[in-house]
Amino acid sequence: MSRRRRSDGRSDGLTPLESLPIEEVGTFPELLRAMSRTAFGGRNLGEAFEVLLEMIRDEQCRVVLTVSGAMTVAKQGRIICRMLDRGWVDAVVATGALVAHGLTESLGLVHYRYESRHSDGELYRRGYNRIYDTLEMERNLDDVEDLLHSILGREEPDGGTWSSAGLCRALGRRLSQEDRGPGILSSAFRRGVPVFIPAFTDSEIGLDLANWAMDREMPATPEGRETAEPDEVFRAVPPFNPFLDLQEYARFAAAAPRLGIFTIGGGVPRNWAQQVGPYFEVAANRLGLHRPPPRFRYGVRICPEPEHWGGLSGCSYAEGVSWGKFVPPEEGGRYAEVHADATLVWPLLMKGLLEELGGAGD
DSSP: OOOOOOOOTTTTTOOOOOOOOGGGOOSHHHHHHHHTTSOHHHHHHHHHHHHHHHHHHOTTEEEEEEEOSOTTTTTOHHHHHHHHHTTOOSEEEEOHHHHHHHHHHHTTOOOEEOOTTSOHHHHHHHTEEEETTEEEEHHHHHHHHHHHHHHHTTOOOGGGOBOHHHHHHHHHHHHHHHTOSSOHHHHHHHHTOOEEOTTTTSSHHHHHHHHHHHHHHSOSSHHHHHTOOHHHHTTOOOSBOHHHHHHHHHHHHHTOSEEEEEEESOHHHHHHHHTHHHHHHHHHHHHOOOOOOOOEEEEEEEOOOOGGGOOGGGOOHHHHHHTTSBOOGGGTOEEEEEOSOHHHHHHHHHHHHHHHHSOSOO
């Protein structure tokens, strides 16, 4: 029976770990790099910092930020604004919730902390909408609708049809003109960054657009509206086409020398953004278009959902390689995944980036 070897890790090319020298850490970059030499989630966060740095410093890389969940209600919106203002993001793919609740912030409105002494039935009667531990007032969303309808009543979309990116540009332009304060759409407009909302009808602003279309089709008198039948009212369709978004995003990806993706959560924004490689490959196979599919060379994701649930939010980058969405690591792809609540670790990453790249205090 052969005896088990007593190998030395260094001679086998292994990387030694180091105990976190917390008393010697003076900056956020130093902390994150020290964490990268530890284990578990701390190591993942430190590795994510290094991948983000390389992604941002790569002048040939176009970075796509995808965000699901109500991160603006969770008060992370200023982080997104900062990333846009610094030129670290070239396209945003988001849920409608992120944009709608961000608009309430841009309008100077307030979200409140949820107190458990109030039942959800009471919250409904009082006009509060609960998002986990936070409250969005219905009157805030009324103001968002007023803003959207004022734009729809005065502006015509290119070609006569709106896309989510076109509507977000119009909203960003208006907010910038009125100088309403920090906001994702105004920052994106000033930097020329498109904002896509793939599941547009699954959002407050999607419903607002539909209401605007129905309002134009309904009788002008109060009496006529009272007697209008749902079968008539809910046939009105706004001039909106999501395929305009798909094709604009495809052109954006095709023009990028290299692609990187930074994802908060998962959901539709993540998968919609990542499917551009397979989209090109399908077009090549079925239409005879001969162009290399754009694939992501860098990827960082913060999401608490594990892979074993079988959902797209837990889908690993390694799995995405098998779909042709990412450059394989053996061909230069660099990826990091942090299984954590974004509100815990995203601010740490952002602070590290600002200190490392300059501008932490300006």
